Amino acid sequence: MRQLELERPTKIKRKFGMTLREKRIKRVAYLFVLPAVLFFLAMNAYPLVTVLWDSFQYKNLMNKALSGWAGLANYTEVIHNEYFRKALWNTVVWTVLSVAGEYVLGLISAFALNQKIKGRTVFRAIIIVPWVVPIVVAGLTWTWMLTPDYGIINLWLVKLHILDEPVYWLGELDTALLTVVFVNIWRSFPFFTISLLAGLQSVSRDIVEAAAIDGAGVRKRFFYIVLPQLKTVSLTMIFIHVIWTAINFDFIWVMTEGGPLYSSETLPIMIYRYAMQDYNFGNASALASLMLGFMMACFVIYYMMTVKKNRR
Structure with missing residues (x-):
C-alpha cells in the first residue's frame, strides 16, 4: 500500500509533466538568474556586437563625411598597415x-x-x-x-x-x-x-x-x-x-x-592608437575583431583537445 502511494506522484508527474511546486521553483530560479543575464548583455554582449558591427562601418570622428557601410575595407586597411x-x-x-x-x-x-x-x-x-x-x-x-x-x-x-x-x-x-x-x-x-x-x-x-x-x-x-x-x-x-x-x-x-x-608595439597598443589617437573606430573595431577571432580559435582548439582527451 505504501509503495503505491510513493509511486503515485511519479505517475502523475509523468502524465501531467512538472508539478506546480517544481514550476514555481523554476520561475524563482529564472528570476535569480535574470540580473546576471541582464548584466552580461549590458556589459559584454552589447559592446561585443557593437564592435563587430562597427568593424564593417566607416567610423572616423576626424572625418565625419566618410560614413556608411565599409564591408571588408577596414580589415584590408588594418592588415596592410605598415606597422x-x-x-x-x-x-x-x-x-x-x-x-x-x-x-x-x-x-x-x-x-x-x-x-x-x-x-x-x-x-x-x-x-x-x-x-x-x-x-x-x-x-x-x-x-x-x-x-x-x-x-x-x-x-x-x-x-x-x-x-x-x-x-x-x-x-x-x-x-x-x-x-x-x-x-x-x-x-x-x-x-x-x-x-x-x-x-x-x-x-x-x-x-x-x-x-x-x-x-x-x-x-x-x-x-x-x-x-x-x-x-x-x-x-x-x-x-x-x-x-x-x-x-x-x-x-x-x-x-x-x-x-x-x-x-x-603590440596589437592591443595598435588598437588604442587607432581608437584614441586617430579616432578611427572602424579600424580599431576591425583589429579588435581579428583578435577576438584568434581568441575564439584558441578556445575551440583547447575545447576539442579536452573533449578528445576525455573520450580516451
Whole structure:
C-alpha cells in the first residue's frame, strides 16, 4: 500500500509533466538568474556586437563625411598597415616568452615551496606579493629602477662590473620589448606558482617514493610521474595566460607606450592608437575583431583537445 502511494506522484508527474511546486521553483530560479543575464548583455554582449558591427562601418570622428557601410575595407586597411606585421610579431614574442617564462619560473618555485623547509609558510606568503601589486605601480617602479641616470638596476650592474656603462633598457630597439617581458614575468609567475603548488599537493608521495625505491632518479620521477599529473593544471593555466597576455595593454603602455619607434608595439597598443589617437573606430573595431577571432580559435582548439582527451 505504501509503495503505491510513493509511486503515485511519479505517475502523475509523468502524465501531467512538472508539478506546480517544481514550476514555481523554476520561475524563482529564472528570476535569480535574470540580473546576471541582464548584466552580461549590458556589459559584454552589447559592446561585443557593437564592435563587430562597427568593424564593417566607416567610423572616423576626424572625418565625419566618410560614413556608411565599409564591408571588408577596414580589415584590408588594418592588415596592410605598415606597422601591422611588426605589431603582430611583437604580440607573438611578448605572449610566448612571457607565458613560457612564467610557467618555468612558477614550476621551479612551486617545487621549491613544496619541500619541507623551515619557514615554508612565510615564503609562500611572500612570493604572492608581485602578483598583488597593481600593474601601473609595478610598471612605473620598474621604469624608475631601469633608467640609465638614477636607476638602481644600472647602478648595481655597473658596480658589479657586468656593464661598463648604464644601458637605457626601455629606450633601445633591441631591449625594450624584452625588458617589458622580463618585468611581466616577474609580476605574473606567482600565479603559476600558487596554481602548480596546489596541483603538487595532489601528487601521491607514495608513488614517488615507490619509484625512488625502484631506482628512478630525480629526473625520471619528475618527467614520468610528477609532470604528467600536473598536465591538466598546466594546460589550463597556459591557455588562460596566453589569452590574458596577448590582450594585455597596461604593462607595455605604462613602460614604453609601444616605443621606441614601434619596437614594443603590440596589437592591443595598435588598437588604442587607432581608437584614441586617430579616432578611427572602424579600424580599431576591425583589429579588435581579428583578435577576438584568434581568441575564439584558441578556445575551440583547447575545447576539442579536452573533449578528445576525455573520450580516451
